[in-house]
Amino acid sequence: MNDTAILLVGHGSRNREGNTEILQFAAQWRDRHPTWRIETCFIEHADVLLDEGLDRAAAGARRVRVIPFILNAAGHVKMELPAAIEAARARHPTVDFGCVRHLGMGREILTVLQGQLDRLMKALDVPDPRTTGVILLGRGSSDAGANGELAKMARWLFEDNDFELVDLAFTGVTWPRLESVVQRQVRLGMTQIAVVPVYLFSGVLMDRIQAQLARLRGQYPQVAFALGSHFGFDPGIFALLDAKVGGHELPEGALLECDGCKYRQAAEAEHLHDHSHTATSHHHGHDHDHPHHDHAPA
Template sequence: MNDTTLLLVGHGSREPAGNAEIHAFVRQWQARQPGWRIEVCFIEFAPPSLHDGLLQAAAGARRVLVLPLILNAAGHVKMEIPEAIEHARAHAPGVDFLYAPHLTACDPILKILQRRLKQAMAALDMPDPRGTGVILLGRGSSDRAANGEMAKMARWLQESGEHELVELAFTGITWPRLERVVQRQALIGLRQIVVLPYYLYTGTLMQRIQRQVAHLRGQYPQLRFECGTHFGFEPEIFQLLEQRVADLLAGLPDSRLSCDGCKYREIAHELGHGHSHEHTHGPAAAQAPVHVHGHAHGHEPAAEPA
């Protein structure tokens, strides 16, 4: 691993505490894997930027493993990170960039949710799942596949326990919102509600969730609410990333081979825009090669900017 850099890509937050948690996560991961060179960058709101991070990771390396610290795949995973990697390839032609899948809806994430739900139930006066509704609360996306991953996790959580109702809500972008789902659960006679945030780290949205739940407690005094926390430093997150590293080093296909991602990016370019975050390209960017995928799509891929 001496010639390999692991680049962890976080979303970034306007709340400094959220970015600080990701830096702390990197320090803990480095302690778990002292022989690895691990760096971090952010898609927005915090330095180093995605483009700077990729070039810094490439310095002195033969190979860069790009690891999205992101739960669901939407525009960042499908468009911005691949485009930034293409730009980095043009500026570091001797370096091999490998792109791992995002964390995804999977059994390790389910284990975290199960543990969070168990903790929340223990905090309630009447820990009876038959009278307790569960709401999985995520950011929300304009990408239906990303919302679908959350819906899958809600279903898995329901099937793995005794709760009759595990519903989905979003803090923005799409529907339903938390207040509407609480209203429905109250109307069918549930006495307690557990809100499980589907977030990796703290930030402005986690602060907003706490305020919303406090407001709901006042609005529904007959209900008991318990609100979980973001995932943070759970061991499953480290293990998922370590599995991503092992898969890439073993030569397993990386996420550049996602037909869904190709389609998503083509639609965006047909609408006349690529990624939304400004950055400065060097002169070589204009000469960046178009990435050619090694599988058939049944269509001609549109040329993409570097």
């Protein structure tokens, strides 16, 4: 590992606390592996963005292994990250750049979500699961595949538990939204509702979720709500990254499994990402419901 740099790529948040938490995570990960060289950067809304992060990682390294520290792959992971790595290869022709898969929605993340749900049930004094609704709350994307991955998690939680209702909601971009799913579950007789956010770290949308839950508690005083938290520091996340580093030594030239996919080619043809997230840190004037972007940290 002495000649290999690991580059942890976060999404980046307009809430600086979210970015700080990722830096803290990286520091804790370094403490676990003091011989590893671990660098960090962000796709947007941060001081160190992709180009600078890749250059820092390449300095003095023979290999750079990029880890998208993101739960779901949508536009940023499928288009901007591969493009930035291709440009870095041109700037550093002697360095072998490779990129492992993003965190994804596999059994490791399911275990983390199940732990969140178990803690929420204890907070509700372990009520009858048949009268307790579960809402898995993601940030939403214009990429149907990313939304489908979250739907898979909801189904797996349903299969592994005894809840009558395990539903899916999103904070933006797509539907249904949290308020409408809560309304449906109340109509179906749920007397407790556990909301499990699928977020790695704090950010603008986690703040929004807190405000939404406060309003919902006022609207439905007869319902007991329990809200989970972001889970980026869960031991399961460290273990998942350890497995990626230890088990995914990519051959030279390897990139993401979706590099060159139809989604990326079509979006590039339509110039959906003609603004540069990799050059300077800046703020967008639009909200997170923009139809073509997967903004806000996962």
